[in-house]
Amino acid sequence: MNSLAEENYLKALYKLGGKSNEVQTNALADKLSTKASSVTDMMKKLSDKKLVNYEPYKGVSLTKEGYAIAIGVVRKHRLWEVFLVDKLAFKWDEVHEIAEQLEHIQSAELIEKLDEFLDYPKFDPHGDPIPDKNGKIYQHLEVTLSQLEKSEKGIVVGVKEHSKAYLNYLDNLNLMLGTEVFIEDKVEFDSSMKVKINNAEVVTISNQATKNLYIKKLN
Amino acid sequence: MNSLAEENYLKALYKLGGKSNEVQTNALADKLSTKASSVTDMMKKLSDKKLVNYEPYKGVSLTKEGYAIAIGVVRKHRLWEVFLVDKLAFKWDEVHEIAEQLEHIQSAELIEKLDEFLDYPKFDPHGDPIPDKNGKIYQHLEVTLSQLEKSEKGIVVGVKEHSKAYLNYLDNLNLMLGTEVFIEDKVEFDSSMKVKINNAEVVTISNQATKNLYIKKLN
DNA sequence: ACATAAATTTAGACTAGTCTAAAAATATAT
DNA sequence: ATATATTTTTAGACTAGTCTAAATTTATGT
Incomplete structure (x- = not known):
């Protein structure tokens, strides 16, 4: 132990x-x-x-053994985050500190049953992949919003930065996992982007913010 | 803290x-x-x-303050036990050690949301009362099976002893919370009891065991 | 290549929580 | 009432984890 x-x-x-x-x-x-x-x-x-x-x-x-333990802790952290958001209705910017505690609860059976209860989620509320019980992780293709070009389209699949401030910023822009984004324009001056969200409003997103959003390209 | x-x-x-x-x-x-x-x-x-x-x-x-903290820990322990049994399908004899860990997770909001998610349970899987968020506890009327007389009837509402061995013993007799018991006979020699369970089979229960079952009398 | 800066390790001290063994206080028995 | 037993506290040591300050090793710049 x-x-x-x-x-x-x-x-x-x-x-x-x-x-x-x-x-x-x-x-x-x-x-x-x-x-x-x-x-x-x-x-x-x-x-x-x-x-x-x-x-x-x-x-x-x-070492191999140390890696297995680390992965196990990450698995627990992310599964508990899913529980907190999906079952207890926490917001995605509120769960980190609680999951930091829950990730240390010792019981292999608990975590397998939790996984089942949550229906074997593949990603946590921030889009981070959840290692399966054998430690396998399906990594994102790491494309960030900042890498899209004008007129390209994609879906938000994760965040790279987990601070409350950043997550709140995204909430306010109506950007969450699953949101569709379309690049209206890239502003050369400050590398910010004008992005159409879910085929509706167009917002301006700072370079800093675009570098921390993982996107799955469409078309 | x-x-x-x-x-x-x-x-x-x-x-x-x-x-x-x-x-x-x-x-x-x-x-x-x-x-x-x-x-x-x-x-x-x-x-x-x-x-x-x-x-x-x-x-x-x-002190008053120490009592409030103790009650809070008990509340957390028992709510987590309900979660483990009702949501994750643990058996009532498997949850104690895990709840011993979970009871120390620090987050008032977590426990209120858990309480809501579980639909504000009044008792844990062993029949122990769950303090509400103000620390109020509704105690059992402490009648044990051993105190019933011949031909009296009651319902199992809790256990006094929480060991795995005892809980398994009860499982094997088909005795669980909510089970109806009717005293067919009391054996004077060893103070054991012949008890009819849910109007079906009649089993013999040792004195040791009857003293650790809380009963709500019927009629 | 040598001086200086940066990174890392060592040495020694501190806290929380635990233990053993000895000392002190309280309870019990005749 | 006094010896004996029981309970509790004190004294001192130990472990895990942390810290500061000093010493050491590695990296960098001219």
């Missing part, structure tokens, strides 16, 4: 380095809002448990 | 002493499977936080 702290380190390592990329001590410290010295201590511990490959001064990466 | 350990001490204090009864250090240590010295340390801490009334060597009881 792994402690809550250990699980959080493994999850952060996954978010920064994926299945096998090296991650620097400071990057991990930043991600976890802790200090580099604390990271070093934990890396030694996780290395002893064979959950990470750690060489002093050289960075760290997940 | 209170730590997980603090919440567990407060809950145990509630289970042993209710709203205001004094509890001995050793009793608390037993309940929490810890040592008396650990209890003493924690009581000093909770006393400093004004969550318990503690006088060295004299025992300890909950």
Whole structure:
């Protein structure tokens, strides 16, 4: 069994380095809002448990076993987010902190039953893919709104940035998962875009915002 | 905010002493499977936080504020148990350990939404009353099966003992919440009872078992 | 190549929670 | 009433996880 702290380190390592990329001590410290010295201590511990490959001064990466644990935590986080939004009517910008707690509940049976109850969702409320029980993830084709050209059409399938501020900004533009977008125009000056939403109103979206929306192209 | 350990001490204090009864250090240590010295340390801490009334060597009881927290944890535990049984199809003997974890999730909004989702249940899967959001509890009239006389009739409304072994024993007898029981006979020799279940088969129930079943008398 | 900067690790201290063993207080028994 | 048993508290040590400050290693710029 792994402690809550250990699980959080493994999850952060996954978010920064994926299945096998090296991650620097400071990057991990930043991600976890802790200090580099604390990271070093934990890396030694996780290395002893064979959950990470750690060489002093050289960075760290997940072992196969560490990756499996990290993926499991991500799976739990995202399934709970679906539960919170679909069943308890939370909004998509309200669920992160609660899911951060729920992701550490220990019970394999619980999570399988939750998955079934939710009807085996493939994506969480932000469009992030939910690993299946074997750890398989179906990744987005990573096309962002900013990469579409004038007159191209697509559907919003995910967000890259999860802050409350950004999610609220999208809500106010009526942009949510499943929304159809059509590029009316790209403004050269500030790289913002004029976008027609669901064949109705046209809104202007900042470059910053367009870079953080995943789109599935149509036609 | 209170730590997980603090919440567990407060809950145990509630289970042993209710709203205001004094509890001995050793009793608390037993309940929490810890040592008396650990209890003493924690009581000093909770006393400093004004969550318990503690006088060295004299025992300890909950303050109003400590009681409110304890009741909140119990409310969360029991609501999650309802979720696990009603929505995720767990059996009543499988939910305790998971609910022990879920009861510490911090989010007032979560628990209110869960309560609504479950349709404001009054009792958990073992028949224990669920405190409402103001901390009000509707207690059972505490009649146990063992207190019924020959030819009396009642309905099973709760269990006093929550061990897996006991709950399984009841399952095997087809005894669950809502089951109708009719006392065919009381055996003087070992105080066991012959009980007709749902107007069908007659089973023999040990004294030990009859003392742990709450009954609502009929007629 | 060498000085300096940046990143990382080590050393030592702190907190929360736990433990064992000894000391102190309270209860019980004759 | 006094010895004995029981209960509780205190003292000191331990672990997990964190921190600051100093030391060390690696990277960078001229």
